[in-house]
Amino acid sequence: xxxxxxxxxxxxxxxxxxxxxxxxxxxxxxxxxxxxxxxxxxxxxxxxxxxxxxxxxxxxxxxxxxxxxxxxxxxxxxxxxxxxxxxxxxxxxxxxxxxxxxxxxxxxxxxxxxxxxxxxxxxxxxxxxxxxxxxxxxxxxxxxxxxxxxxxxxxxxxxxxxxxxxxxxxxxxxxxxxxxxxxxxxxxxxxxxxxxxxxxxxxxxxxxxxxxxxxxxxxxxxxxxx
Amino acid sequence: xxxxxxxxxxxxxxxxxxxxxxxxxxxxxxxxxxxxxxxxxxxxxxxxxxxxxxxxxxxxxxxxxxxxxxxxxxxxxxxxxxxxxxxxxxxxxxxxxxxxxxxxxxxxxxxxxxxxxxxxxxxxxxxxxxxxxxxxxxxxxxxxxxxxxxxxxxxxxxxxxxxxxxxxxxxxxxxxxxxxxxxxxxxxxxxxxxxxxxxxxxxxxxxxxxxxxxxxxxxxxxxxxxxxxxxxxxxxxxxxxxxxxxxxxxxxxxxxxxxxxxxxxxxxxxxxxxxxxxxxxxxxxxxxxxxxxxxxxxxxxxxxxxxxxxxxxxxxxxxxxxxxxxxxxxxxxxxxxxxxxxxxxxxxxxxxxxxxxxxxxxxxxxxxxxxxxxxxxxxxxxxxxxxxxxxxxxxxxxxxxxxxxxxxxxxxxxx
Ligand SMILES: Nc1ncnc2c1ncn2[C@@H]1O[C@H](COP(=O)(O)OP(=O)(O)OP(=O)(O)O)[C@@H](O)[C@H]1O
Ligand SMILES: [Mg+2]
Numbered sequence: 273x274x275x276x277x278x279x280x281x282x283x284x285x286x287x288x289x290x291x292x293x294x295x296x297x298x299x300x301x302x303x304x305x306x307x308x309x310x311x312x313x314x315x316x317x318x319x320x321x322x323x324x325x326x327x328x329x330x331x332x333x334x335x336x337x338x339x340x341x342x343x344x345x346x347x348x349x350x351x352x353x354x355x356x357x358x359x360x361x362x363x364x365x366x367x368x369x370x371x372x373x374x375x376x377x378x379x380x381x382x383x384x385x386x387x388x389x390x391x392x393x394x395x396x397x398x399x400x401x402x403x404x405x406x407x408x409x410x411x412x413x414x415x416x417x418x419x420x421x422x423x424x425x426x427x428x429x430x431x432x433x434x435x436x437x438x439x440x441x442x443x444x445x446x447x448x449x450x451x452x453x454x455x456x457x458x459x460x461x462x463x464x465x466x467x468x469x470x471x472x473x474x475x476x477x478x479x480x481x482x483x484x485x486x487x488x489x490x491x492x493x494x495x496x497x498x
Numbered sequence: 499x500x501x502x503x504x505x506x507x508x509x510x511x512x513x514x515x516x517x518x519x520x521x522x523x524x525x526x527x528x529x530x531x532x533x534x535x536x537x538x539x540x541x542x543x544x545x546x547x548x549x550x551x552x553x554x555x556x557x558x559x560x561x562x563x564x565x566x567x568x569x570x571x572x573x574x575x576x577x578x579x580x581x582x583x584x585x586x587x588x589x590x591x592x593x594x595x596x597x598x599x600x601x602x603x604x605x606x607x608x609x610x611x612x613x614x615x616x617x618x619x620x621x622x623x624x625x626x627x628x629x630x631x632x633x634x635x636x637x638x639x640x641x642x643x644x645x646x647x648x649x650x651x652x653x654x655x656x657x658x659x660x661x662x663x664x665x666x667x668x669x670x671x672x673x674x675x676x677x678x679x680x681x682x683x684x685x686x687x688x689x690x691x692x693x694x695x696x697x698x699x700x701x702x703x704x705x706x707x708x709x710x711x712x713x714x715x716x717x718x719x720x721x722x723x724x725x726x727x728x729x730x731x732x733x734x735x736x737x738x739x740x741x742x743x744x745x746x747x748x749x750x751x752x753x754x755x756x757x758x759x760x761x762x763x764x765x766x767x768x769x770x771x772x773x774x775x776x777x778x779x780x781x782x783x784x785x786x787x788x789x790x791x792x793x794x795x796x797x798x799x800x801x802x803x804x805x806x807x808x809x810x811x812x813x814x815x816x817x818x819x820x821x822x823x824x825x826x827x828x829x830x831x832x833x834x835x836x837x838x839x840x841x842x843x844x845x846x847x848x849x850x851x852x853x854x855x856x857x858x859x860x861x862x863x864x865x866x867x868x869x870x871x872x873x874x875x876x877x878x879x880x881x882x883x884x885x886x887x888x889x890x891x892x893x894x895x896x897x898x899x900x901x902x903x904x905x906x907x908x909x910x911x912x913x
Contacts, residue, residue: 328823328906349827356825367820367910371518383507384825428824 273340275436275467276302281334283320294320296490307462309478310471312487318471322440326361327351356385360429362439366421368413375409378428399427419450439470443477455480508837516841526806527846529799534850534882537792539857541878544784546871551777553706561770566734569766582762586729589758596754599738599747602631606733607721615681616668623664623714627721643676643691646717654719658687662695663711800893807897818901819909828902835898843890847883
């Protein structure tokens with residue numbers, strides 16, 4: 273069963289008299305274990321697609337199946353549940369809360385998951401371990417470098433054992449040395465079976481993946497597996 | 499369960515936020531603090547006034563007292579109004595003998611301020627002529643010696659009973675006044691008794707019984723014969739058995755007085771009801787004014803909280819976006835911000851209660867006088883606290899709703 277299956281998904285924004293077609297008939301299937309890069313010029317709809325996949329936005333029309341369930345019209349609260357429990361999201365700018373410690377940031381999705389998790393602290397520590405940040409658990413984000421912050425945000429994405437990790441330009445704010453390290457981490461996760469989709473502008477970054485989806489004007493122009 | 503957990507987390511987060519922004523939190527609390535303090539202080543002032551009025555009212559005999567006052571007779575009686583002897587000692591005797599609803603009749607002749615002299619010590623005091631029954635109508639007992647008896651009345655004896663303040667002024671500590679003589683208007687009076695000192699404070703502004711402690715009593719007949727030379731009295735108080743027989747008692751007293759006044763209506767029987775109604779009205783209007791002012795100040799406090807919360811939410815749009823992106827529902831965000839409002843208003847309420855204690859003490863030391871006393875009311879403190887918390891929470895609801903309804907993506911994009 274596919275993790276995601278999209279059929280003729282549209283997302284339009286009305287700007288006065290003009291309509292922007294951010295997504296214009298997207299059809300796509302993401303299989304378990306996929307490691308995909310989404311490429312495309314600025315404004316082609318990559319972030320919009322990620323938001324729709326990440327249960328942060330709803331399509332204007334079309335269908336989306338998530339693990340076999342049609343989810344394009346579920347309630348906001350249900351969307352929040354999926355974000356907390358089934359999806360890990362990694363942002364370009366990390367989006368950590370500055371006043372929470374590293375471990376509390378990692379635990380944030382757990383506090384909203386509404387599922388029982390008795391060993392949550394151990395889970396958070398092992399997620400931090402996984403990204404090599406366990407030794408900084410009690411620091412606050414400001415005390416970390418960009419690369420380290422991105423690791424913490426990946427640990428946060430991992431904490432609820434998501435079906436898929438979505439990353440919107442996760443290396444965009446990092447220097448080349450850190451890019452290498454983060455990519456190595458992604459590859460490890462994928463090798464462990466994690467389904468992973470990321471948006472990037474960088475062909476070298478995309479070269480690490482096993483599938484390349486090119487977008488243009490809200491449509492999928494090309495979808496190549498390797 | 500979920501709700502409680504969410505709320506608990508919210509309270510913890512709220513405390514952390516308040517602590518992280520001490521100054522801002524303090525600013526948002528100021529309204530609530532002042533609101534609570536103002537409420538407690540005002541309740542203190544009003545309760546002090548009411549307490550004073552109540553003491554005054556009870557000193558005046560309470561609700562079972564009726565009294566006879568002089569009145570202009572009706573026009574048709576005016577040509578022969580001189581036939582009436584006016585209010586005399588005889589009225590009191592006739593009412594005492596003729597009425598069935600009456601507990602005590604207390605006629606009185608107030609002579610006015612006189613000089614009281616003991617050796618070289620002198621003192622000015624209001625001099626009152628009263629009968630033996632008068633003691634039972636006072637809220638005061640004998641300290642030493644005795645009160646007047648029937649024999650004093652019959653013989654119009656030169657005896658006197660002194661109020662506690664007079665005793666303290668004229669006599670040394672430990673010196674017994676009973677048996678000593680004082681000179682009043684050229685006559686030597688033997689002191690037969692002294693009255694209890696009422697209240698504790700000797701300061702006129704702090705002791706509501708101050709004036710009562712200054713009175714000097716002599717037998718009514720002595721006052722009539724040896725000072726005024728006639729039978730007239732200028733106060734006639736009647737204490738009835740029970741409020742339920744008030745109307746009958748008034749009718750009886752009027753009938754008896756019409757007889758003794760030879761049919762001339764130069765008197766009127768009055769009750770304390772008018773005073774009581776006046777007193778109640780005053781109490782009510784004070785309470786309303788108080789409620790209004792306190793309500794407004796707390797409302798302003800609430801607006802302060804709302805204002806700060808709105809500003810805070812603007813600063814924290816990104817945080818809200820992040821929380822939502824990792825799974826917070828609108829409801830979770832709502833609870834978080836309401837919990838912060840709860841923390842702010844509870845802390846503000848507690849500080850307000852502490853400040854109110856200080857404020858009441860300050861007011862007490864600055865403005866106390868005999869009509870203006872202030873009491874610290876624990877009830878008002880508790881009420882102020884709960885009221886302020888309610889207002890604070892209500893003020894937090896709108897900003898919290900606003901935060902809860904933010905769109906995830908817009909919030910994340912917000913700079
Ligand atoms: N909230 C919005 N209101 C109106 N138009 C929007 C909104 N969000 C996105 N768009 C428009 O939708 C189109 C797709 O935007 P999107 O952010 O998905 O592009 P992108 O591929 O991620 O671009 P970039 O590489 O620059 O991040 C753009 O033309 C954008 O202006
Ligand atoms: Mg984008």
